[in-house]
Amino acid sequence: MNEIWKPVAGYEGVYEASNLGRVRSLSRTIRCGHGKYRRMAGRVLVQSMQNAGYLTVHLARGGRVEHRTVHRIVAGLFCERRSGCDVVNHIDANRLNNSASNLEWCTSYDNYHHARDIGVVKIPRGSAKGAAKLTETDIPQIRYLIARGWMIKDIASMYGVASAQVSFIKSGRAWSHVP
Numbered sequence: 001m002n003e004i005w006k007p008v009a010g011y012e013g014v015y016e017a018s019n020l021g022r023v024r025s026l027s028r029t030i031r032c033g034h035g036k037y038r039r040m041a042g043r044v045l046v047q048s049m050q051n052a053g054y055l056t057v058h059l060a061r062g063g064r065v066e067h068r069t070v071h072r073i074v075a076g077l078f079c080e081r082r083s084g085c086d087v088v089n090h091i092d093a094n095r096l097n098n099s100a101s102n103l104e105w106c107t108s109y110d111n112y113h114h115a116r117d118i119g120v121v122k123i124p125r126g127s128a129k130g131a132a133k134l135t136e137t138d139i140p141q142i143r144y145l146i147a148r149g150w151m152i153k154d155i156a157s158m159y160g161v162a163s164a165q166v167s168f169i170k171s172g173r174a175w176s177h178v179p
């Protein structure tokens with residue numbers, strides 16, 4: 001794939017980003033202290049990792065330094081942004097892969113569900129939830145008692161849970177992951 005460079009918004013003539021997820025400074029002359037000028041050669045910037053695992057770069061202009069995430073810079077330049085979409089999603093869930101083909105604008109709802117669907121976000125189920133009173137071994141026993149005609153309130157008091165919980169187990173709305 002050919003690398004395409006575009007100027008970074010707000011830093012035109014100073015920085016560019018590529019569709020492959022790289023950011024570079026352009027060759028330019030800057031004013032140093034004491035009124036002197038210095039020629040700076042352009043270079044690809046070193047990317048550092050944030051606490052959240054996203055790559056960032058430091059962009060400087062006029063004595064001010066701004067830390068920007070690479071994925072948002074690249075998506076802003078190369079990805080179509082639909083109305084209401086303000087989150088950048090890494091399609092392959094790899095936060096280090098900031099190529100434009102791996103990025104898309106979406107809503108936070110869509111971003112969460114994408115992460116859940118591909119297994120990045122694990123939803124605790126059953127006894128993995130901290131407040132669960134039942135375990136995976138209790139569920140087949142409860143289903144057996146229901147099938148034998150026991151009253152839901154009696155089963156609930158036996159296991160120390162609400163009657164609604166036993167009803168949810170009966171209907172399949174709760175603990176459906178247990179065979």
